[in-house]
Amino acid sequence: EVQLVESGGGLVQPGGSLRLSCAASGFTFSSYWMSWVRQAPGKGLEWVANIKQDGSEKYYVDSVKGRFTISRDNAKNSLYLQMNSLRAEDTAVYYCARDKYGAPQPWGQGTLVTVSS
Amino acid sequence: DIQMTQSPSSLSASVGDRVTITCRASQGIRNDLGWYQQKPGKAPKRLIYAASSLQSGVPSRFSGSGSGTEFTLTISSLQPEDFATYYCLQHNSYPPAFGQGTRLEIK
Numbered sequence: 001e002v003q004l005v006e007s008g009g010g011l012v013q014p015g016g017s018l019r020l021s022c023a024a025s026g027f028t029f030s031s032y033w034m035s036w037v038r039q040a041p042g043k044g045l046e047w048v049a050n051i052k053q054d055g056s057e058k059y060y061v062d063s064v065k066g067r068f069t070i071s072r073d074n075a076k077n078s079l080y081l082q083m084n085s086l087r088a089e090d091t092a093v094y095y096c097a098r099d100k101y102g103a104p105q106p107w108g109q110g111t112l113v114t115v116s117s
Numbered sequence: 118d119i120q121m122t123q124s125p126s127s128l129s130a131s132v133g134d135r136v137t138i139t140c141r142a143s144q145g146i147r148n149d150l151g152w153y154q155q156k157p158g159k160a161p162k163r164l165i166y167a168a169s170s171l172q173s174g175v176p177s178r179f180s181g182s183g184s185g186t187e188f189t190l191t192i193s194s195l196q197p198e199d200f201a202t203y204y205c206l207q208h209n210s211y212p213p214a215f216g217q218g219t220r221l222e223i224k
Contacts, residue, residue, distance in 0.1 A: 045153075045161065045204055047213040061212045062118075095160055102208030103151050105172070107160040 002026040002106050004096050009111030016086050016115070022079040022096030022108055030054075030074040033099035036081050037107070038092035046092075049081065050099050064090075086115045119143050121207055123216025129224040134195045138203055138219045140188045146209035152181055152190045153204045153215075161204065165190065195221075 008020040022034070035050035049060045049070040058070050069082040079096050093112050097104030120143040130136050140150065148168035153161040163172050165181035168188055178193040192199055200223050205216040 044218045045155075045206075045215040047206075047215065059211050101149070102211070102213045103149075103163070103166060103206060105151070105163040105166070107162070109160055 002098065004098070004106065004108030006094065006096050006108045006111035009094065009113045011114045011116065012086055013117050014087060014115055017082070017084045018086065018113060020081040020083065020094055020096075020111060020113070024077045024079065024096075024098075027098070029072075029077040033102075034072060034079045035097050035099040035102075035104045036070060036079075037095045037097060037104055038090075039095070039110075040089070040092045043092075047102075047104075048094070050102065051079070083113070086113075088115050091115045118212060119146060119207055119210055119214055121205055121214050121216040123205055123219055125219060126217060127220040127222065129222045130195055131224045132195050132197060136192050136195060136221065138190045138205075138221075140183075140190075140205035140216045142186045142188075142207055142209075145185045146207045148184050149207060149209035150181075150183070150188050151206045151208070152179075153206060154199075154201050155204065155218075156201045164203075197223075 003025045005023045012018050036048040051058045051070045067085045071080045091114050093110040095107045095110045097107040122141045124139050150168045152165040155161040164175050164179050169181045180191045182189050203219045
């Protein structure tokens with residue numbers, strides 16, 4: 001069974017940094033693209049970023065370019081999202097998901113990031 | 118960037134009703150579209166991929182159709198567990214984009 005478990009969320013001040021992690025199991029992690037999707041409280045879904053199997057290709061939504069970095073460690077079956085220069089509008093539940101052609105499925109349970117002073 | 122316009126934003130229906138949700142893409146996306154269901158406090162779950170293919174384990178009362186710019190999700194006979202929020206997602210070109218969501222409520 002595919003399992004994706006996010007961690008690393010929490011409260012951070014505006015301008016601060018946070019690193020999210022996603023531990024994957026139940027499938028051959030190194031064979032799949034992986035992605036991050038977020039959902040602000042009470043709002044809809046927003047695709048954030050994805051990364052190719054070997055990390056050689058990465059894509060980002062414009063609103064996070066230059067501030068967020070997606071990465072992975074295939075030896076540890078783990079996906080990461082380094083978030084810098086955080087803003088109030090980055091407050092959201094962040095989901096990691098296995099990705100095929102840009103379509104996330106399945107998803108983890110999510111981790112909440114709150115950016116507030 | 119491709120924009121997805123989903124309608125209606127909310128919908129009240131009764132158990133046993135047939136309901137249809139629509140997504141329109143700002144430009145053609147072939148059949149690179151999925152439909153997701155999200156229940157409160159839970160992660161989204163994909164119901165339909167490639168516009169009309171049923172995800173494994175999803176009940177057959179869910180169906181999808183369309184290609185190009187117009188897409189529909191149909192639930193043939195609503196069940197109590199279907200009351201949730203539904204999203205479409207285009208993944209034809211970067212960045213992938215979700216529709217605004219349709220909240221399906223019990224009448």
